[in-house]
Amino acid sequence: MKRLHALLLLCCLPLTAFADAIAYTVRSTEIKQQPYSDAATVATLNEKASVNIVLRKGGWVQISSAQGKGWVKMLNLRSSSTTTKQGDSGLQSLFNMGRSGSSGITVATGVRGLSEEDLQNSQPNPAELAKLQGYAVDKRQAEKFGGSSKLKTQTLDYVPAPATN
Amino acid sequence: MLKRKLIITTLAMLTSLSACAFDFDWQKALKSGVDVVQKVQEANKPLTEAQEIQLGHGIASNLLGASPLLDNRQVQSYVNQVGRWISLHTERPDLPWQFGVLSSTDLNAFATPGGTIFITKGLMQHMSNESELAGVLAHEMVHVLSKHHLAALQKSAKLNIASDLAGQALDAKGNPVLDKAIKAGSEVYAKGLDKNDEFEADRKGIVIATRAGYDPYGLPAVLQMLDSANAQDSSLALMFKTHPAPRDRLNLLDQIMANNFDGYTAPTQTDKRFNSELALLK
Numbered sequence: 001m002k003r004l005h006a007l008l009l010l011c012c013l014p015l016t017a018f019a020d021a022i023a024y025t026v027r028s029t030e031i032k033q034q035p036y037s038d039a040a041t042v043a044t045l046n047e048k049a050s051v052n053i054v055l056r057k058g059g060w061v062q063i064s065s066a067q068g069k070g071w072v073k074m075l076n077l078r079s080s081s082t083t084t085k086q087g088d089s090g091l092q093s094l095f096n097m098g099r100s101g102s103s104g105i106t107v108a109t110g111v112r113g114l115s116e117e118d119l120q121n122s123q124p125n126p127a128e129l130a131k132l133q134g135y136a137v138d139k140r141q142a143e144k145f146g147g148s149s150k151l152k153t154q155t156l157d158y159v160p161a162p163a164t165n
Numbered sequence: 166m167l168k169r170k171l172i173i174t175t176l177a178m179l180t181s182l183s184a185c186a187f188d189f190d191w192q193k194a195l196k197s198g199v200d201v202v203q204k205v206q207e208a209n210k211p212l213t214e215a216q217e218i219q220l221g222h223g224i225a226s227n228l229l230g231a232s233p234l235l236d237n238r239q240v241q242s243y244v245n246q247v248g249r250w251i252s253l254h255t256e257r258p259d260l261p262w263q264f265g266v267l268s269s270t271d272l273n274a275f276a277t278p279g280g281t282i283f284i285t286k287g288l289m290q291h292m293s294n295e296s297e298l299a300g301v302l303a304h305e306m307v308h309v310l311s312k313h314h315l316a317a318l319q320k321s322a323k324l325n326i327a328s329d330l331a332g333q334a335l336d337a338k339g340n341p342v343l344d345k346a347i348k349a350g351s352e353v354y355a356k357g358l359d360k361n362d363e364f365e366a367d368r369k370g371i372v373i374a375t376r377a378g379y380d381p382y383g384l385p386a387v388l389q390m391l392d393s394a395n396a397q398d399s400s401l402a403l404m405f406k407t408h409p410a411p412r413d414r415l416n417l418l419d420q421i422m423a424n425n426f427d428g429y430t431a432p433t434q435t436d437k438r439f440n441s442e443l444a445l446l447k
Contacts (some may be wrong), residue, residue, distance in 0.1 A: 025395075026419075037427060056293070057380040058430055059422070074382055075419040078412060079393035113232035114271040114285065114403055121356040122230035129226040131234055132281070135241040136263040141371065142249035150432040151378030152243075160370050162420045 009158030021053040021076040023061075043068040051077065054124035169340060183200065191268040207225055218279030223347035224314075225265075228354065233267040235286050235446070240266055243442050247295060248282055248302045254376035257310055272391070273404045276305040276353060287339060287400055288445055295435035299377060300384025304370035310360050311369075313362040318346065318351045357407025364409065364417050371418065371426065379435075381426035388415050 014101070019093065025045050034037040034055050044067070051063040051072070060071045112118075147154075211218065219294055241264075248264035260280035270287040277283075282305045284298070291364060367384060375381040392411035394401060397425065408414070 019186070020342060030442040037424060044243050045399070056382075056386060059385075059427060064340050074389065075193065075385060075415065077389075077424060078415065079389065103252075112269055112400065114267070114269045114273055116355040116403055116406065118231045119228070119403075122227050122351065124223070124226040125229040125233065126226055128229035128233050129222060132225065132263055132265045135234075135238070135245050137242070137245045137249045137264065139249070139253060139258065142253055144244060145246040146253070146378070149435055149438070150376075151250065151435065153378060154376050154429065156375060157225055157371055158372050159421045159425070162417065 022080045023051055023053055023063075024074055024080050025049045025051065025072070026078055027076055029072050029076040031065070031068050031072055032060075033070055035062075035071040039071070045072070050080065051078075069100070141164040201220070204319040208293055212278075214260075214279070217312070217315065219313075219395070220343065220346055220350060221279030221309075223343060224350040224354070225226050225228065225276040225283075227347060227351045228275060228283060229265075229276070232267040232271075232285070234354055235266040235268045237266075237445055240445050241440055243438075244298070244302075244410065247298060248306075249300055251303055251373060251377040251379075252280070254307060255306055259442055260309070261307075271400045271403065274301050274305050276308040276314070277372070278309065278312065278374050280306075280309050282306065282309070286446055288387075290443065292387060292439070292443075294360075294380075294383070295439040296380035297384030298383070298388050298433045298439065299374040299379040299431075300370060300381075301387055303377070304366045304374060304384055307366035307369045308358070309360065311365060313358050313366070314337070314350065314353055317358055317362075321349060322350075349362040355403075356406075360409045364414065367414050367418055368421060371422070375426060375429050378431065379429075380424070380431045381429050381432075385422070386416060388418070 025047055025048050029049070031042040033042055033044060034040075038095045045065060049065060049067065051099065052067040054062040054064060056062070056074065057071075061074045061077060062071050096153050103159075195377065211217075245264045246267055249262055252258055252260070252262040257280070262280040262282070264282045264284070265286045266289060267283050268287045271285050272288040272291060273285050282302055284301060284305075289298065292301075323335040360391060367388075371381050372382050374383055388411045391401070391404075392415060396405060
């Protein structure tokens with residue numbers, strides 16, 4: 001009975017280990033009033049300063065911190081999560097806070113099928129391959145899609161690899 | 166008289182036999198020498214595009230054997246439209262690009278030679294917008310563009326696919342050479358690519374997604390999500406095993422993005438559209 005209670009309790013708990021949505025700065029970082037480089041600076045965070053994440057917008061993250069609220073560059077932050085947790089405690093969606101209507105994901109149960117062993121032992125599935133080919137769209141359809149989505153083609157070159165890599 | 170005749174005949178036969186033997190050996194040696202040269206040339210020769218596509222379809226079929234497609238035409242069609250649009254902004258826009266959402270709840274994405282890209286339902290569910298999807302698809306496309314999996318296969322000492330497959334009709338069903346290559350190809354997916362291939366895919370992927378009109382920070386946002394995830398979660402096991410740590414990938418993008426990718430934003434309607442597609446995954 002005790003065990004049943006424990007089981008019921010487990011079922012009622014949200015399966016996601018919600019992130020505290022805390023990150024830290026990897027370098028000295030200016031907090032901006034708006035998500036733009038030339039916006040007014042609210043305060044400057046030291047390296048390894050802790051911040052609470054509110055929302056992401058492009059390359060910017062809205063934060064609150066002991067030093068003030070505002071926007072910081074996303075790549076100045078890293079997650080403060082540790083890897084000490086064991087097992088499937090769920091995925092934290094630290095940077096997914098901006099999604100409307102949900103701030104996290106529950107652990108899905110269902111078919112995985114993509115472990116190392118699964119891949120090594122898998123057999124061809126021509127029926128699914130045929131289905132896949134049936135879903136494909138051609139260039140003309142893709143151009144129409146891009147145009148109707150107002151996605152604008154930009155011209156830019158690949159960035160060379162940094163010397164250290 | 167008879168004896169003499171017999172000796173002459175025997176001698177003649179022996180001579181001709183030895184001549185034959187000599188000729189034969191010579192030709193064989195020459196031929197095997199030519200074969201070796203050809204093999205060496207062919208081993209260094211890339212597969213034809215048709216062979217690349219054929220091999221990729223075989224590997225895709227194997228991956229689908231491990232996880233079937235998500236049974237939702239709307240979502241599959243959506244991802245194909247996003248992906249095919251992005252493919253037009255690459256150096257190989259005419260490949261037969263095709264995209265599939267796998268029903269697996271693992272978080273992962275795959276590319277097979279010739280332009281087949283897979284993303285799992287699990288990974289899509291952890292994304293916030295279409296730019297993130299675009300970033301992941303573009304990352305996978307770089308593996309196709311740069312032929313990373315083919316290189317990994319060629320590197321494998323056991324297999325010289327190009328030479329083994331040279332001149333073979335690939336469409337023949339049950340072609341043992343192709344089967345061998347597909348099997349070896351599937352191994353590459355279990356073991357993963359070189360980490361520099363993954364860094365290259367990140368570095369070029371952000372550019373491709375940006376060219377297609379998306380927010381360049383889609384891919385870094387997915388990497389931030391993965392970085393904050395519980396690394397022990399089994400739904401991340403293969404992906405974490407076969408890729409450099411998300412933090413190292415973020416550090417690389419941090420180095421190259423600087424302020425060069427500011428000012429690009431995706432149309433808001435793409436975010437709305439993504440959310441309604443996401444609702445269909447539940």
